Amino acid sequence: MGLLMGKLFTQLYDRIMQPLEQRGIAEIRKNLIRKARGRVLEIGSGTGLNFPYYEHAEKVIALEPQQSMRERSLSRASLADVPIDVILASAEDLPFQDNTFDTVVGTLVLCTIPDPNKALEEIRRVCKPDGKILFLEHVRVDRPIMGRIQDWLTPVWKHLCDGCHLNRETLKLVDKAGFKIVNIKRYYKNIFLEIEAVNDK
Numbered sequence: 001m002g003l004l005m006g007k008l009f010t011q012l013y014d015r016i017m018q019p020l021e022q023r024g025i026a027e028i029r030k031n032l033i034r035k036a037r038g039r040v041l042e043i044g045s046g047t048g049l050n051f052p053y054y055e056h057a058e059k060v061i062a063l064e065p066q067q068s069m070r071e072r073s074l075s076r077a078s079l080a081d082v083p084i085d086v087i088l089a090s091a092e093d094l095p096f097q098d099n100t101f102d103t104v105v106g107t108l109v110l111c112t113i114p115d116p117n118k119a120l121e122e123i124r125r126v127c128k129p130d131g132k133i134l135f136l137e138h139v140r141v142d143r144p145i146m147g148r149i150q151d152w153l154t155p156v157w158k159h160l161c162d163g164c165h166l167n168r169e170t171l172k173l174v175d176k177a178g179f180k181i182v183n184i185k186r187y188y189k190n191i192f193l194e195i196e197a198v199n200d201k
């Protein structure tokens, strides 16, 4: 059932995202991704919607645990302006040495990762000291009624949307993990956050 839903989600993902991309998410991705420099790790790269926006990266290692998503992303990787390898792996167990990357990118992914604390710990480990962290995430909003609606919808939503939690408090998790948050931009009534941080270690 899980695998089947995963494959179906992969097939529908770009179509589900298209209206959101057109209403501003694509522009937000573009402005965020162009800040990635040097050796870049992208976690949970999905179908590769960020790949067209890498301009200044020397090399991108994109990591995706689902084979069906990885396969879909390969054509976007081959068309990108910078070299991109897509490997099968999970963010909670990164197959890299300490201090390997200048930038770590994650978009709409910390909502889905089963153990986001472990993933953030791993990101801290593989990112160089003072390396850049670029996240775009939807989060639980800090408004009582809306936040409760997100809590209420999450059990059903996560089955329909491949493990996605509408009510993750991702900003708090990033802060708790020890990153130095340097910039936050809020979109769509604070549901979407662009988080720029430095790996202060």
Ligand SMILES: C[S@@+](CC[C@H](N)C(=O)[O-])C[C@H]1O[C@@H](n2cnc3c(N)ncnc32)[C@H](O)[C@@H]1O
Residues within 6 Å of the ligand: 043, 044, 045, 046, 047, 048, 049, 050, 063, 064, 065, 066, 069, 089, 090, 091, 092, 106, 107, 108, 109, 112, 113, 114, 115, 164
């Ligand atoms: C909503 S999609 C986002 C895809 C892409 N980042 C984007 O912005 O369109 C969430 C992605 O996270 C991936 N994912 C799930 N669990 C993960 C994990 N433990 N480590 C890394 N990625 C994971 C999923 O396979 C999926 O591709």
